[in-house]
Amino acid sequence: MTVPAGTALADPKPTVKQVKAKLDKLNDKADKVVDRYNTATEQYKKAKNAYTKLNDRYKQKLQTVAELRAEVIRVAVDAYKMGGDVTSWPGMVGADNPDHLLSGLAMAGQISRERLEKLTAFDRENRGLKDERDNAQTALAEADEERDSVQKERAEVLKLIGEQKKLLDKLDAYNPGNPNSTGIKYTGPASGSAAAVLRFAFAQVGKPYIYGGTGPRGYDCSGLTQAAWHAAGVSLPRTTWQQWAWGAGRKVDIKDLQPGDLIFSEGLGHVSIYAGGGKIVHAPQTGDVVKVVRLADYGRPLVGAIRP
Template sequence: MAAGFTIGLLLSPTGGALADPRPTVAQAKAKLAKLNDKADKVVDRYNTATEKHKEAQTRYTRLNTGYKRKLATVAELRSQVISMAVDTYKLGGDITSWPSMAGTDDPTFLLGGLALAGQISQERAQKLTAFDRENRGLKAERDKAEAALAEADKERDAVQKERSEVLKLVAQQRKLLDKLNAYNAGNPNSTGIKYNGPASGNAAAVLRYAYAQVGKPYVFGGTGPRGYDCSGLTQASWRAGGVTLPRTTWQQWAWGASRKVSLDALQPGDLIFSEGLGHVSIYAGNGQIVHAPQTGDVVKVVSLSAYGRRLVGAVRP
């Protein structure tokens, strides 16, 4: 990447005596590092909000489906009860009570009227009991579905808020990278490189997958196959190894609470987390990692010593 930093461009005068001087390479890189660190955390918040919205939407869909099913059941039972009322009327029931009974939406009134209409067979009694039971649960099902929808809407708003913040940071990163002539758009169709490291077992499958993504662009919220963010890459790679990881960096760290390993005892396939839990990478062995770094960069293999982020720990899935 160093070749991409055009020193002459950075240090050339701006053309005006009162203009601010261009930043030096070191200053620009320091500013970019701060932006990247901030973006890591905001992207993880965005991913977390997205996951919560998906969960809330799924819950609403399930509850609303149940409510509609119960609504259909109640409608069918009500039709049967009304049919019973008609039969009762034809057999000499109260001619003045039937119209109001048939038109009411109040199951208590309808059931009471039928109970007064005369002898009820066991079969009819079972239908009345079923109608009463299902109708009483209908409002509760509807209220649950409405509450779940409100929660889904709330989480959707949180996603939009975080997305706006991410887009603002991405614009700042892109502007700075363009000034440094260091923006790498990547290739969404990259076939990557071959992994020849020391991994074995499912870790080997993980790293073969991760290396096959090398050259694809970093995309915030990306889970592949055309682009990834850091936790999107680790999730997809470990899925190839037969292990289902949660989506976000924070979730992956929490998931691995009982699987933590020392940074001095890393093995290929281990997940390495940065301080603040804004970034995660995969240890490839031989002092190297593979990761999706940040906006304007691509999935790449670098040495752990050149990682550029303070580390907090590692997890072995």
């Protein structure tokens, strides 16, 4: 074939099969990145919460030390009025570590038991203040580090989502879902807590997959499993990895599945809920919705299951 000068051959248009294969690989990668993002987010919240608590305690101790310092100064004034030797008081009262304060007072003269107790409390609070401050600063540094990690993971997730949407558009298969979907009724064989889990999960059918989503307008895979089991009074950790680790003593064989069991894909990038009758309910990936499908059509290698 002769090609006119200056004309380039166009790349052949990918087949539907090729696009789907690329999308499957992208979805697997996105699952893992989203879970890392969720994990980093949870760690940031934990570090930030630790800092907030320590900082609140630090502020309380600042107030306590300020009150006790005022009492120490009052003792000094009283001692001065009684003719005591207080030449070293300014240095003792202003010291960060008042080790010499009580011994100085002992040399200055007798003090009441009540005042001695207050001064001892001043010493104790002052000693603990620096540790509280250092711990709060460490917690804040950890929170900042986790925040940076979250931002990096989020940027990678957004990039992957953009690629997923392009491929879905090529397949004319992008499903935005309905955040207000009332789902479908569960009529399967589950009972007890598992029935509560599946009633909740089925009521979310049709809502969009949203990375980092914990409801009620959309979910990612572990967000759905966490919310569903919460409806049954069981508190699961947030991420797929954490849920798998949490269930270390609750693992069951895939061939022994019961309704409500959590099923994990190989690599722990995805988790779904067994609904009974060979079906699962799950939040698949970007461009899809919470849905019920046959486990046999799941299409991902499985690593195992847990029974909360």
